[in-house]
Amino acid sequence: MKLTAVHILNLTGVLTESRRIIKANYTHFVTLSLLFLPLSFPLITCPIPQLSNHLSTTDKKTIIYQIIYILIAYTFTLCAIATITYTTHHGFLGKPVSFFASLKSLTFTFFPILSTAVVASTVIFLNLLSFLMLVGSVLMLVQNIGLVIDYNSVYIMLFIGVTLIMIMIYFHVNWSLALVVVVVESKWGFGALMRSSYLMQGMRSASLLLLLYFGTFSALFMWVLRGSLHELSIRAFVFFTILGSSFMIWFLLHSTAANTVLYNYCKALHGESAIEIADQGSDHEYANLSPGDEKVSHAVTVVTT
Template sequence: MEITPAHTLNLSGIISTSKAIVKTNYSHFLALSLFFLPLSISLIIAPTLRLSDHFFTVDLFHKFPPNHHKDAISHLVYILLIYVSTLSAIATISYSTYHGFAGKQVNFLTALKSLTFSILPIITTAIVAHTLLFLISLSFLLFVGVILTLAQSLGFAIDHNSIYFIPFSALVGAMLIAIVVYFHLNWSLAFVVVVAESKWGLTPLIRSSYLVKGMRSVSLLLLLYFGIFSGILVWLYADTVYRQALSGHSYVLFTMLGSFFLMLFFLRSTAASTVLYMYCKAMHGELELEIAEGFSHDYINLPSDVEKVPQIVPVVAV
């Protein structure tokens, strides 16, 4: 066992703690992160799909009338496989990080076995979250539409070619993004709740919203930290792969290299989200309750005089 240094509940503490947990059993986490590989490859090679008239063309169905149904089905199956594989990675890595935080060793087979209990609840929770987010976004857009219709009925002329309409559209788009980000922050711990607390559906979303209270700024910084760097990585390697595809040189090499680094970013992001879950529980005093009940005796919760928030000493297995 190795006790990592105490950290206050902030971004640097989450990143350093998650890094320490992954480092203690790097081969284990690396093997689990292979579930992210299909998503990583798809993101890297996406620009090269422009090289083929078979993808994303307006006259796709006219060019391939006999097989367009099969093509649509195969694309849908491909997307579903990537989605399930990504959720499997989140489930197994969250499971391993959750137990690794407490110093409990988890082998590869045990992590895979945990999928039998968590994959369907995670899929159900994801469907509920996506459905609610779609309905919320749709409601917002309908509300904007009602406002515009009401303005027209009151005699206001709305010119879609006006120079004022473009800033208005940008404002509406920014507000919609802000709404999506807000709910993402509130539900950022939902999948970890599914794995750690065996909840599913709407319950993990409500539970996540409760836990993240007081830590939304940290959750936002975590989203920006991994989101920006992952976006830059995708942009750099995707552009490189596209150029290599045009010239016919080292296409596979750059694709696999970019996919590997992106896979590692997803691994670190998932582990950090699990650590954030533990930090949020400490913020609400729930780790102390678990220690009292003997649920997880490896947690050490120390009081802190800095900003009156607890410090956590995670015990990770070597």
């Protein structure tokens, strides 16, 4: 079994390996990443409206069109994640990748991915709603015993906002591999979510760092570009919209590929993959290889730091 160069199991190692895979099949990945375009375009051009003002000043037909566009963008985004994950996983294992094979994989991955995404979104929404109901109940109880509550207090809003963000980050970190599990292992729904939580044991910091890395840069990029687009001429607006959308597609592509690489590293650390692990500062030297891994012609040596 042929070994490649050593990979460092941290944020730099994950990003380096994902870039290597993308570079080796650059045209293939760029073509698949165009499926992110319906999502990236409004992220750059559309301001974030106040929901109440938006609903009161927009006619029903426009709202229906916007809902249809959101569904289309959501569908294309799931297709992009599925095909890029499929291609990245095959590239990681040293298997040949085919553009049409990646598209064909949607026939057996799209609906499981959609179901898993809906289940995860529903669970997160219910948890957020439960927290808001709990906070509301506590505030009403405090008010009923005679204390005055300032509902517009910055501290209350800050507490609620930070807690909501922490809840979403918690679920993201634990379930970040769920869609990869759907594509690679054909599990879906709660099975994929539980599998992701298991694989993330001991690697949650890596998932959090990936979230902060891509989330921070993409958020700053959108904030800067959105703030200046409305001041530009038509030609400049078109140019910077295309440029901004291209950068957003780049972020989404690399984020998806990095997540797939992280999945393979997590499997290796759990002794489930044909990846040799030199774990510095540990009593054991190599992970166990699962049955049938002798068919894999590619392996990666991973050094943890």
